[in-house]
Amino acid sequence: MTDAPAPAARPRRLDVRDLHAWYGESHVVHGATFHVDRGEIVTLLGRNGAGKTTTMRALAGVVRTRKGSAHLDGHDLLATPPHRVARTGLGYVPEERGIFASLSVAENLLLPPVVRPGGVSLAEIHALFPNLKGRDRTQGTRLSGGEQQMLAIARVLRTGADFILLDEPTEGLAPVIVEEIAHALGALKARGLTILLVEQNIRFALAAADRHYVVEQGRVVDEFDNTTLRTDRARIDAYLGV
């Protein structure tokens, strides 16, 4: 992993300030503040129930009860109608992957409308995730968990989205698949995509991302760069309770 250029050189893409979000009656996100700059891969680390997934859903417009501010390239995400969020270039890969059972692999892949030019072509997608090749007619949910994850990522790449929300892509997957996904994230970063990642797997986070925020009880409580994460494992382990 190469060192990131000086922060001033990177324009800010996502700017989240004092974000609150509610899941039904329960107040889950309590004033999260963080940012992601162009070309970065940033993780939200934290225990189960810390509010990471709800933060992602609030940004994608899936959770609608929100307060505070969240801007992507200057677009006010909280004021954008839910079906227009994708047009800001935001691609959402949900934790549960969201592969449609009544759609084939090809239909799943082609489902999200193209939102801007410059999306990843089908040929590139098949090069990135060879497992998806030749599976067009398979029912989406008949793929293995890892393949479904690849399909969920590929699906938003094709639309031209260049800011990807990736919620726990490695959850429950075999190490060899995790490696493939880490490799794919590297390739996407090289294309200039910006990624906000929710992770519990520190090894994966360290290999894939540039910076890390720790989320606890719906707030961002600490920030690490890769060097600190490597040298000061005790500090992060204390947060995650490993």
Added chain:
Amino acid sequence: MLSVPLVVLLGQVVLGLINGAFYAVLSLGLAIIFGMLNVINFAHGAFYMLGAFVCWLLLTHVGLGYWPALVVVPLVVGAVGVVVERVFLSRLAGIDHLYGLLFTFGLALALEGGFIFVFGAAGNPYPVPDALRGIVRLGPLILPLYRFWVITASIIVCLAVWLLIEKTRLGALLRAATENPRLVTAFGVNVPLLVTLTYGACVGLAGFAGVLAAPIYQVSPTMGSNLIIIVFAVVVIGGLGSIGGSIVTGLALGVIEGLTKVFYPAGSTIVIFLVMVLVLMLRPAGLFGRET
């Protein structure tokens, strides 16, 4: 079995297919609406009746004949459906199914009552269009041409809708929005608009069935409520939300009903409900439904 002449048997099969064609077109729309809106559309029969009435009114007041009506009526009924969805049903989305059911049931009663008030309960005849008068011979069978046309047109429309849903991109969007509307919205699709148009299209389909029915049955305010209970049984037997299932089940049950008329006429009005009881006992999700 041997005591029944083949021609009589075949004749009842064909008559059964005609009823089955109406069951298929109506239950198809009901199944799609249930999948997309989670609404049990009790007003479906009323929209079918509305279709027949608009067809009759166009002929008697505007002089617009059968063929233009076949296009105009579904559009008119569909437009009424769009308004109903926008103004009422969309406000009931996300709350208990029961509210949608109560609303559409009330709407059906109001439409039926309104038409009885204005036009009376008696039926109004609608002439068979000239081009469809006469008979067709299918082997030993002699069949009025119009009835042959109803079967053909219904099957073509059902197949077209099935192809649209199963094989096109629009169909993929509908299926995906049925499964997970929030995610499809997050992908940039205006799902509420899709839902409105789907409701309008399915209700328009019921209006189309109403036009097909006008020359066969009397155009009367109660023609929808007579049919809708059977159509609901068809949807339950086929499996709620299964589109192909509702088409096949609709046609098959029409035939079963027709055959029952040959062997045990008194049983023909209850046979569909007996099948429903059996299916619910053996396969609660319906013949084509996904077990959950």
